[in-house]
Structures are given as structure tokens and as C-alpha cells.
Amino acid sequence: MAGSVNRRHAQGAPHLHACPRGRSAALLVACSLLLFALTFAPARAAGDFRYPIAADPEHLNPFRSTTVATRTVLIQVYEPLVTFDPQTGGLKPELAERWEVSEDGLTYTFHLRKGVRFHQVPGVVYDDPEVTAEDWIWSFEMFLSGDTAISEHPEYLEAVKGARAFTAGEADRVEGVRALDPYTLEVTLEEPNHRFLFDLINVYVVPREAYEQLGSRFSQVPVGTGPFLFHEWLRDDHITLVKNPDYWEPGLPKLDSITYVNVPDATTQLFQYRQDALHVLLDFPTGQVAALRQEFADEYVEIPGLNLRYLGFKWTSGPFKDNRALRLAVAHALDQETIWNVLMEGARFPAHQGVLPPAMPAADVEGYRYDPELARQYLAEAGYPNGQGLEPITYYYFASAAAEPYHAAIQAMLAEVGIPIVLRSEDNTTYWTRVGDDDVHLFLSGWSADFLDPSEVFNYLFYQGRDDTNYSNPEVDALIARATAITDDAERNALYRQIHQMILEDVPMVPLSYSKVMALVKPYVKDFFLSPAGAYRVPMKYVALER
Amino acid sequence: MTRYVIRRLLLAIPTLLGVFTIIFILAYLMPGDPVRAVMGESYRRADPATIERVRERLGLNDPWFVQYGRFLGRLVRGDLGTSYVLDQPVAEVISYRFPRTLQLMAGAMVAALLIGLPAGILAAERQYTWVDHTLMFFALVGVAMPVFWQGILAKMFLTQDTYGIALFPVAGYGDGALIYMVLPSLVLGTHLSATIARITRSSMLEVKPQPYMVTAVAKGLHRWRVVLVHQLKNALIPVVTVVGLDVGYLLGGSVVTETIFNWPGLGRAVVTAINRRDTPVILGTLVFGALIFVTVNLVVDLVYALINPRIRYE
Numbered sequence: 001m002a003g004s005v006n007r008r009h010a011q012g013a014p015h016l017h018a019c020p021r022g023r024s025a026a027l028l029v030a031c032s033l034l035l036f037a038l039t040f041a042p043a044r045a046a047g048d049f050r051y052p053i054a055a056d057p058e059h060l061n062p063f064r065s066t067t068v069a070t071r072t073v074l075i076q077v078y079e080p081l082v083t084f085d086p087q088t089g090g091l092k093p094e095l096a097e098r099w100e101v102s103e104d105g106l107t108y109t110f111h112l113r114k115g116v117r118f119h120q121v122p123g124v125v126y127d128d129p130e131v132t133a134e135d136w137i138w139s140f141e142m143f144l145s146g147d148t149a150i151s152e153h154p155e156y157l158e159a160v161k162g163a164r165a166f167t168a169g170e171a172d173r174v175e176g177v178r179a180l181d182p183y184t185l186e187v188t189l190e191e192p193n194h195r196f197l198f199d200l201i202n203v204y205v206v207p208r209e210a211y212e213q214l215g216s217r218f219s220q221v222p223v224g225t226g227p228f229l230f231h232e233w234l235r236d237d238h239i240t241l242v243k244n245p246d247y248w249e250p251g252l253p254k255l256d257s258i259t260y261v262n263v264p265d266a267t268t269q270l271f272q273y274r275q276d277a278l279h280v281l282l283d284f285p286t287g288q289v290a291a292l293r294q295e296f297a298d299e300y301v302e303i304p305g306l307n308l309r310y311l312g313f314k315w316t317s318g319p320f321k322d323n324r325a326l327r328l329a330v331a332h333a334l335d336q337e338t339i340w341n342v343l344m345e346g347a348r349f350p351a352h353q354g355v356l357p358p359a360m361p362a363a364d365v366e367g368y369r370y371d372p373e374l375a376r377q378y379l380a381e382a383g384y385p386n387g388q389g390l391e392p393i394t395y396y397y398f399a400s401a402a403a404e405p406y407h408a409a410i411q412a413m414l415a416e417v418g419i420p421i422v423l424r425s426e427d428n429t430t431y432w433t434r435v436g437d438d439d440v441h442l443f444l445s446g447w448s449a450d451f452l453d454p455s456e457v458f459n460y461l462f463y464q465g466r467d468d469t470n471y472s473n474p475e476v477d478a479l480i481a482r483a484t485a486i487t488d489d490a491e492r493n494a495l496y497r498q499i500h501q502m503i504l505e506d507v508p509m510v511p512l513s514y515s516k517v518m519a520l521v522k523p524y525v526k527d528f529f530l531s532p533a534g535a536y537r538v539p540m541k542y543v544a545l546e547r
Numbered sequence: 548m549t550r551y552v553i554r555r556l557l558l559a560i561p562t563l564l565g566v567f568t569i570i571f572i573l574a575y576l577m578p579g580d581p582v583r584a585v586m587g588e589s590y591r592r593a594d595p596a597t598i599e600r601v602r603e604r605l606g607l608n609d610p611w612f613v614q615y616g617r618f619l620g621r622l623v624r625g626d627l628g629t630s631y632v633l634d635q636p637v638a639e640v641i642s643y644r645f646p647r648t649l650q651l652m653a654g655a656m657v658a659a660l661l662i663g664l665p666a667g668i669l670a671a672e673r674q675y676t677w678v679d680h681t682l683m684f685f686a687l688v689g690v691a692m693p694v695f696w697q698g699i700l701a702k703m704f705l706t707q708d709t710y711g712i713a714l715f716p717v718a719g720y721g722d723g724a725l726i727y728m729v730l731p732s733l734v735l736g737t738h739l740s741a742t743i744a745r746i747t748r749s750s751m752l753e754v755k756p757q758p759y760m761v762t763a764v765a766k767g768l769h770r771w772r773v774v775l776v777h778q779l780k781n782a783l784i785p786v787v788t789v790v791g792l793d794v795g796y797l798l799g800g801s802v803v804t805e806t807i808f809n810w811p812g813l814g815r816a817v818v819t820a821i822n823r824r825d826t827p828v829i830l831g832t833l834v835f836g837a838l839i840f841v842t843v844n845l846v847v848d849l850v851y852a853l854i855n856p857r858i859r860y861e
Contacts, residue, residue, distance in 0.1 A: 059635075064634075148601045152597060153589065154597060155592060234720060236811035236816065236819070237809065238720075261719065264809065275713065429824050432583045433578065466591075
């Protein structure tokens with residue numbers, strides 16, 4: 001009834017008739033849109049490299065750099081004494097022209113490169129912009145500061161004599177660091193430590209003038225000696241670095257600028273790569289790895305990476321505590337080939353070896369092979385024949401791995417041998433807070449080594465209960481400490497192999513896979529050297545755009 | 548009028564205090580250790596002494612009531628605190644990003660009005676015809692479809708030659724180039740435009756049988772004038788209410804839209820802050836959002852008087 005009343009009113013009321021100019025108006029709108037698109041699209045410079053970053057850096061403070069996003073930008077602006085050779089992965093001189101190590105392995109003498117100058121940026125005035133040993137001493141002291149508002153990384157230099165006392169505020173200078181002359185820096189260690197040079201890769205020289213004159217802006221405006229100068233930062237959108245015209249290495253950098261484009265979503269990154277709005281693709285959307293490898297066969301590059309993905313057992317509580325057979329049952333129940341080569345389309349290498357990524361020394365030991373029958377035997381030996389009496393175990397994993405499609409497969413594989421599993425995912429921060437708790441007994445985790453040395457895995461995952469597994473074996477602890485002090489490579493690596501075997505015997509975790517550093521790189525991009533530590537370590541000064 | 552405004556402003560104080568308390572409790576109860584998030588990947592490499600020093604510096608060892616008192620005390624002084632991770636005062640985070648969110652919201656509002664009002668008017672004028680049914684079908688879809696889904700579809704079909712036409716950039720701010728604003732504005736404004744279309748239609752239909760409308764037609768006024776001046780003006784009050792209330796929706800929707808389109812606004816800052824447990828930024832931006840919401844509601848109430856002089860505030 002109401003409808004008919006309304007209809008009657010509608011008939012009596014004035015009508016709007018279709019405008020005869022409607023079609024031309026639509027055409028006008030379409031043309032304007034096109035013109036608008038052409039007019040307002042920003043022009044891109046030819047020598048500008050567009051590099052995707054998945055997260056906006058928190059800040060650009062070298063003393064407090066904590067995430068991959070921060071480091072990605074900082075390593076192009078700041079420089080250390082030594083760095084990685086992009087092609088061999090070994091160490092090579094950077095701001096130190098060369099160095100000598102004393103016979104006892106305690107004293108390092110660095111001969112500094114002459115003519116290296118700090119960036120000229122507005123708001124910073126130098127007495128002398130050239131880098132000298134005094135600048136290094138000040139930078140070392142800043143890194144070693146006990147005030148976390150200044151530095152969160154005293155650990156990079158903790159091997160230096162007197163470093164701990166300085167950080168604790170018990171000394172006003174670092175005993176082991178001194179300038180022999182403006183271009184010679186001597187560093188003395190507490191005891192021999194083969195990691196020292198590797199740790200120096202993260203220690204940059206920073207101009208005191210910039211720190212003092214920029215004040216609170218120092219965290220937003222990085223000033224170093226590197227091949228690129230900071231230009232602008234629009235948070236959550238992009239960071240632009242431009243070529244350093246005074247760079248000490250002749251002919252470098254080859255690019256005019258780098259724009260770090262913030263693209264958190266892998267699919268968006270792919271869309272932008274297709275649009276030529278990015279020159280490389282570093283994050284592959286889950287489920288599209290194989291298809292993209294095929295579609296962009298000429299643009300696909302990969303190298304073995306340094307990340308380990310593992311299934312951790314809580315060593316100090318729960319069903320896995322003191323039950324090696326149960327841990328072995330889990331280890332032998334997982335079909336890594338299916339998980340990584342089928343479900344994950346070869347995005348990572350199945351872990352057939354131990355806990356060290358394959359490119360590392362002492363990595364070539366036999367891991368836990370897939371053998372469900374053996375797993376059942378171990379389960380019976382553990383006191384749970386066919387899983388009888390075994391309460392469901394919660395498999396805990398983090399949100400950023402939640403999109404990966406193998407968790408249910410792991411659950412099914414363990415159920416197949418008789419181990420009941422409940423899946424539980426948490427957002428990353430909650431996960432990382434909870435995973436150390438005593439009631440988390442089985443968890444998916446990962447570890448990224450920074451360089452090709454077993455200490456990068458052993459010292460953090462298996463030393464004095466530091467990892468969330470709480471694994472601790474006094475014998476292993478003693479050997480790891482001993483190995484850190486051995487400077488002879490062959491001797492140290494033999495010891496590392498022994499440690500590796502001992503850890504696998506203990507089964508504190510099941511190594512699941514090792515990373516691949518993968519990228520799509522436009523064909524006209526030259527000398528984009530991927531680093532095993534991750535794409536963030538690509539030395540951009542060598543990269544060229546040759547269209 | 549002045550007394551009304553003063554009364555409303557005074558009433559806003561307990562409302563805001565309640566909101567601030569709820570926000571603080573929620574942020575405090577959020578699982579996850581901020582220190583772990585603040586230190587990022589270096590947490591697992593840091594020695595326990597460094598971790599403890601960071602915790603102490605951030606004041607996280609203090610009991611909750613001390614932290615709450617500090618939070619309120621700072622608010623009274625107009626200080627929103629300093630971000631745990633960004634090395635920036637929260638006020639700077641907001642002042643830097645809010646204009647961009649406002650820009651997006653304004654774009655969405657313009658898109659919503661440009662689409663919603665004509666659609667609603669046309670649907671009312673062509674009631675029960677295929678034009679009405681088609682427009683209301685799309686309005687229904689617009690109201691029902693979540694923002695993130697619209698965003699994905701828009702990105703697939705309007706930015707890629709592979710799936711549709713590459714008309715717009717995929718994402719980003721593009722140094723403020725207007726072309727970058729089109730898709731996010733359309734996506735954010737869709738829900739509002741659909742709502743406006745539906746409300747406009749029903750409000751126009753309510754006004755249509757009024758005697759003054761019949762008079763206007765009888766006077767022989769041009770039909771455009773009748774519809775746009777006499778009918779639309781009187782039909783606008785519910786539309787203004789919806790637009791006002793939906794500013795809150797736009798602020799909420801901008802969180803998703805900004806994340807989908809990598810728009811460097813306040814919404815994205817909140818999402819990132821939540822993921823990083825950056826409590827000062829979470830609290831600061833939510834407090835700011837609450838202030839905006841309360842203010843907009845007051846402004847909407849005052850605007851009624853401008854549209855309809857019969858409304859008086861006592």
C-alpha cells in the first residue's frame with residue numbers, strides 16, 4: 001500500500017530526465033581523467049634506483065639500528081673499517097686500507113684510508129671533514145655507551161679490552177682503543193676472538209659534529225662517509241639517497257640516487273615491479289614463487305642464504321624435557337622435501353644437514369632423515385607406543401609465518417606417527433614474548449646469521465641457554481667459548497664440527513630449512529650482488545642502470 | 548547557543564577521560580613485551596643487561612598506576628609523550644601524518660558526495676525504475692563490501708594491464724601527486740557514498756509529498772530548481788548527520804585504506820605502532836582520534852542550525 005502511495009506521488013512529482021549532454025559529459029570526464037593521470041604523475045629520474053623495503057625504518061640512527069629496514073638504508077650512508085666482499089662473501093678493507101694482527105691475536109692495527117670525508121649536509125659544520133683515528137675512537141665510545149638512549153649495540157665491541165667497564169660506567173675511556181697517529185688506529189682485545197673483525201662490519205664511523213649539531217634530528221638525518229648522501233624521508237612512503245660527489249672510491253657510485261619505496265605487501269610489490277615502478281622484487285607473494293620463477297626466468301636470481309628455520313623443543317619443561325627419544329620421534333616424522341619443495345614451491349632449501357646453513361664451514365654433517373617407522377620406534381621408546389598416553393602438544397608459530405601453507409602438513413605428519421598437535425598462531429610481538437615461557441613446549445622459530453661463521457649460530461642458539469629452547473649443555477658451552485678464541489681457521493672449524501655433532505646428538509631442535517635469497521632483477525640492472533645475509537646487504541655503489 | 552556549546556564542551560570532559568582510561572587499559576593489557584618489539588632483531592643478540600637498561604629507560608618497570616598517572620599528567624600538559632621506537636615525539640608523528648590522512652579523508656568525502664548525492668537524487672526521481680534498482684543494488688554492494696576487498700579489486704583491475712587497465716599507480720603517496728589519491732579516495736569513500744545515496748534517496752522521497760513541494764511545482768519553477776533547491780535542501784539534514792557520523796568511519800577506514808595503498812597517514816602509523824607495541828604512539832593517536840570524533844559530533848550538531856533555522860539550541 002505504502003508502495004502504491006509512493007508511486008502515485010512519484011508520478012505526480014517533477015522528474016529528472018536524462019541529460020542529452022550526458023554522453024559528452026562522460027567522454028569529458030574520461031578525457032580529463034587521462035589528462036589528469038598524465039599531468040600529475042611524478043616524473044622519475046633515469047639514474048634513480050627504485051628499491052622496495054617491506055617496513056619503514058624506525059629511525060636512521062646507526063648506534064641504535066635494530067631492524068633490517070634500518071640497516072638497508074644505513075649501510076649505504078655509513079661505512080665500517082672492514083666489509084664483505086660482494087662476490088666472495090669474505091672480508092675486505094673498507095675505510096681501513098689494511099690491518100695487521102699481532103701474533104697473540106690480541107692487537108689489531110688498522111691503517112686508515114686517507115682522504116675519506118664526511119658528508120656535507122645543511123646544518124653540519126666541520127672543523128675538518130676528513131676521517132681520522134680520533135673519529136673512530138669517538139664512534140667506538142658511542143657504540144659502547146651504557147645509555148640505551150644513545151646505543152643499543154655495545155655487544156659489537158664487547159671483545160675490546162676495557163669495553164665492559166666503559167659500558168658499565170666504571171671507566172671514562174675504552175682502555176683497548178688508541179690512535180697511534182691520525183691514520184692509525186690500534187685496538188686491543190681482552191682475549192683472542194675470531195669474531196671481532198666480523199662484528200666490526202656493523203660499527204660505523206660517525207661525525208661527532210653531526211651528532212652534536214643535529215641534536216634530535218640526528219636520528220632522522222644520517223650523516224656518514226658512504227657512497228650515498230641522505231636526501232629526504234617521507235615516513236611510510238620513501239627515503240631518497242643521492243650520489244656522494246666526494247666519495248673516496250673513484251668512479252663510484254654509478255647511480256644518481258636510490259629511492260627506497262616502502263611496500264609492505266608482497267603482492268603490491270609485484271604489481272609495482274610489473275609497472276616498472278621498482279627495479280627489483282625482493283618479497284615473493286606466497287603461492288606464486290614457482291609461477292614467477294617461470295614467468296621471469298631471465299630476471300630471477302637466487303643464492304643460498306644464512307637463515308635457519310627450526311622447530312624448537314623446550315629443554316627445561318614439558319614433554320620434551322629429558323626425553324630425547326620423543327624429540328627424535330618428531331625429528332624423523334617430518335618430510336622436509338614435501339614441505340619445502342612442494343608446499344613452499346622451493347622457496348627454501350629443506351634442511352637435510354644440521355643446524356648450520358650449508359654455505360658455512362662445519363655445516364656438512366648428516367641431519368635427521370625422514371623415516372616415519374623410525375619415528376614410531378622412538379615414540380615407543382619415549383614411553384608413548386603409537387602415541388598412547390601422549391597429551392596433545394601445542395605447536396606455536398608466529399603471524400608472519402602463518403600465511404605459509406605447511407603448518408597443517410606438519411600437524412598431519414606428526415599425527416601420522418602418533419604425536420597429536422594443536423596449532424596456535426600469535427602476532428609476532430606476542431609470539432616473541434611468549435615463546436620463552438615454560439608452557440610453550442614446541443615452537444617454530446628462525447635465526448638469521450649475519451655472516452658465514454658457525455659462531456653466528458652456535459653463540460646465540462646453543463650457548464648458555466640463550467635461545468628460547470633454553471638448551472644448555474655445559475660441555476657444549478665450554479667448547480663454544482674455546483672455539484671463539486681460536487684464530488686458526490682449520491683448527492676452529494674442526495672444533496665447530498665436533499660441537500655441531502654434539503648438538504645434533506642432543507636434539508634441542510629440528511632444523512627445518514635454510515633460506516634462499518631470491519630476487520627478480522630488471523634486465524638493465526647491472527652488478528646487483530645479492531648477499532647471503534639478505535638482499536639488504538647489497539652494496540649499491542656498484543649497481544648501475546644500463547637501459 | 549553559547550551556553551549550549553559550553554555545556555557540550557564540559558560534558559566532553561568526562562567522556563574523554565573515560566575514553567582515555569579505556570585506551571590506556573587496553574594498551575596496558577595488550578599481550579607482548581614492548582622491549583622485544585622496540586629492540587627488534589637485536590633483542591636476541593643483546594645481553595640481558597642492555598635489555599634491562601632499555602626497559603628501565605622506557606619506564607616499563609613502574610607499576611601500572613604510576614604509568615597511568617604519568618600518561619594523564621602528560622596529557623594535562625598537552626604532551627603526548629615520545630615514541631619508543633621512532634625517536635620522535637608523538638605530537639610530531641601526528642602533525643606529520645594527520646594532514647595526509649585528512650587529505651585522504653577529504654578526497655573520500657568529495658568522492659562520496661559526488662557519487663552518493665547524484666545517485667540518491669536520481670534514484671528518488673526514478674523510483675522503482677531500473678535506474679533506481681540498479682543504483683540501489685550498487686549502493687547495497689557498496690555498503691556491504693569491506694574496504695580491504697574493494698582495495699584488492701581496485702588494485703587488480705585498475706592498476707595492472709595483466710588483469711585490467713593500468714590507469715592508476717598501484718600504491719604510495721607519489722610526492723603528493725593527485726593521481727595517487729584517486730584510488731584510495733574512491734575505495735575509502737565507497738561505503739560513505741553508498742550510505743549517502745541510500746539516505747538521500749529515502750530523504751528525498753520523504754520530502755517529495757510535502758505541500759511546499761507541490762506549491763513549488765504549481766508555481767511553474769524549473770524542475771531542476773524544485774529538486775535541487777526545494778527538495779534537496781530540505782532532505783539534507785539526515786544526510787549531514789550521516790556524513791558527520793561517518794567522519795569517524797572514515798578515520799577508522801583510513802587505517803585499512805592507508806595500509807592497502809601504502810598511504811603515509813595516521814592510520815598506518817597506528818597499525819605499525821600496534822605491531823611494534825609502541826604504546827606512546829598508540830595512546831597518542833587514539834587520544835587524538837577521540838578528540839576529533841567528539842569535536843566533529845559537536846560541529847555536526849551546530850551545523851544543523853545553519854541548514855534548518857527551525858532548530859534552536861537551548
